[in-house]
Amino acid sequence: MLQPKTRLQIQTLLLSWFDENQRPLPWREKYRPYEIWISEIMLQQTQVKTMLPYFRRWMERFPDVQSIADAREDEVLKHWEGLGYYSRAVNIRRTAEIIVRHHGGTFPKAHSTILGMPGIGPYTAGAISSIAFNEDRPLVDGNVERILARLFNLDTPVEEKNTRKFIWNTAEELIPAGRARQFNQALMDLGATVCLPRRPACEKCPLNGLCESRRMGTADRRPVTNRRKDIASIEVAVGILHHRGRVLIQKRPASGLMPNLWEFPGGKIHPGESPEQALIREFREELELEVRCRERLASIRHNYTSFRVLLHAFLCRPADSRPRPVLRSAVEARWVVVEELDQYAFPAANRKLIDLVSGRKPAAARNHRPEPRNDDAEDGANVVLLKK
DNA sequence: AACCCGGGGGC
DNA sequence: GCCCCAGGGTT
Numbered sequence: 457m458l459q460p461k462t463r464l465q466i467q468t469l470l471l472s473w474f475d476e477n478q479r480p481l482p483w484r485e486k487y488r489p490y491e492i493w494i495s496e497i498m499l500q501q502t503q504v505k506t507m508l509p510y511f512r513r514w515m516e517r518f519p520d521v522q523s524i525a526d527a528r529e530d531e532v533l534k535h536w537e538g539l540g541y542y543s544r545a546v547n548i549r550r551t552a553e554i555i556v557r558h559h560g561g562t563f564p565k566a567h568s569t570i571l572g573m574p575g576i577g578p579y580t581a582g583a584i585s586s587i588a589f590n591e592d593r594p595l596v597d598g599n600v601e602r603i604l605a606r607l608f609n610l611d612t613p614v615e616e617k618n619t620r621k622f623i624w625n626t627a628e629e630l631i632p633a634g635r636a637r638q639f640n641q642a643l644m645d646l647g648a649t650v651c652l653p654r655r656p657a658c659e660k661c662p663l664n665g666l667c668e669s670r671r672m673g674t675a676d677r678r679p680v681t682n683r684r685k686d687i688a689s690i691e692v693a694v695g696i697l698h699h700r701g702r703v704l705i706q707k708r709p710a711s712g713l714m715p716n717l718w719e720f721p722g723g724k725i726h727p728g729e730s731p732e733q734a735l736i737r738e739f740r741e742e743l744e745l746e747v748r749c750r751e752r753l754a755s756i757r758h759n760y761t762s763f764r765v766l767l768h769a770f771l772c773r774p775a776d777s778r779p780r781p782v783l784r785s786a787v788e789a790r791w792v793v794v795e796e797l798d799q800y801a802f803p804a805a806n807r808k809l810i811d812l813v814s815g816r817k818p819a820a821a822r823n824h825r826p827e828p829r830n831d832d833a834e835d836g837a838n839v840v841l842l843k844k
Numbered sequence: 845a846a847c848c849c850g851g852g853g854g855c
Numbered sequence: 856g857c858c859c860c861a862g863g864g865t866t
Contacts (some may be wrong), residue, residue, distance in 0.1 A: 496845080497861095500861070500863075501849090501863095502851075505853075506851075538850095538852095539851070540849075540851040541862085542849080543849070575862090575863065577864080579863085587861095590854065595862090597861045598860060598862085599860090617845085641861095647861085653858070655855090692866080712849090772864080804851070
């Protein structure tokens with residue numbers, strides 16, 4: 457399919473571009489398989505800039521595979537809090553246990569073994585094989601899709617099977633023997649810094665003389681992709697149930713949305729229901745607790761990827777003098793003092809609420825972010841303080 | 845093949 | 856707002 461001459465040109469141009477332009481990243485210092493693995497999982501659907509602080513913090517706490525296998529799942533999740541796609545953290549732990557048990561604690565080298573691990577699919581297996589072990593294996597992610605769709609001016613949606621197949625085959629053909637580590641990372645860096653999703657910097661691209669979509673003027677319309685479906689809005693009520701200096705939190709199920717994270721009890725407001733009525737109903741359904749709503753603490757807006765939520769938070773008191781939560785839909789419930797809340801992993805909207813009621817700035821509680829973000833004002837605008 | 849999972853960046 | 860990001864798992 458690909459002309460040998462063209463292939464050699466692409467290889468040569470990309471490798472020398474990478475030599476001069478690669479980004480300095482922590483896992484590129486030693487190419488330890490363990491670090492490559494963790495970085496690749498963290499980078500799934502997550503930008504380098506976002507995951508970098510998490511990666512550094514992770515390596516301090518979990519320097520090797522064994523340390524993960526020895527840790528409690530809650531602590532692993534706590535280090536993942538805020539990164540999203542929480543099943544990634546659970547899968548890391550499962551994989552760590554497999555590696556300790558069956559591979560003597562060191563990361564296995566065989567591609568077929570790597571591919572079978574929890575949370576490791578075709579892309580990540582290719583990435584670990586090529587980047588950690590420098591084996592001649594292809595990898596295809598959003599960057600490679602975009603670069604090849606532009607280079608060859610592909611006009612069929614990349615979601616289609618045949619298009620995917622062409623891209624994987626081409627990615628494999630292009631690998632220069634013995635240099636997959638450099639070549640595949642060159643594709644990543646080119647996609648992240650030059651061949652951008654919008655407004656690609658073609659004038660800086662080492663492949664611009666070979667790029668078919670640039671020649672045709674279609675670069676900004678590649679890759680062709682299917683439309684996404686629109687997102688829903690929901691309204692929920694949550695209760696901070698106070699009793700004898702403690703508040704009640706509960707753990708979410710291990711499957712579904714935001715698995716294993718902790719949250720304040722509550723739930724969706726049904727049509728025709730007031731937030732207070734919904735809250736009283738949810739406490740009954742989930743915990744068999746009778747509560748009274750006191751003041752409304754705040755209404756918080758948060759945009760998740762696939763839905764928006766408007767969360768009404770209330771301060772509640774138990775109707776009973778000795779409240780005993782009974783686990784129904786909740787997995788676990790605990791009475792904790794406010795200072796302990798930071799030890800638990802919460803969904804983002806709950807975390808906003810905690811920051812608010814503990815009188816902190818929104819960014820401050822994200823203790824794993826070394827530098828506070830500069831968008832406090834914007835976060836604050838999402839929080840309506842109805843009563844002090 | 846179509847969904848589901850999430851937070852953030854950047855325009 | 857909207858699209859995208861070093862995707863994988865489930866149905």
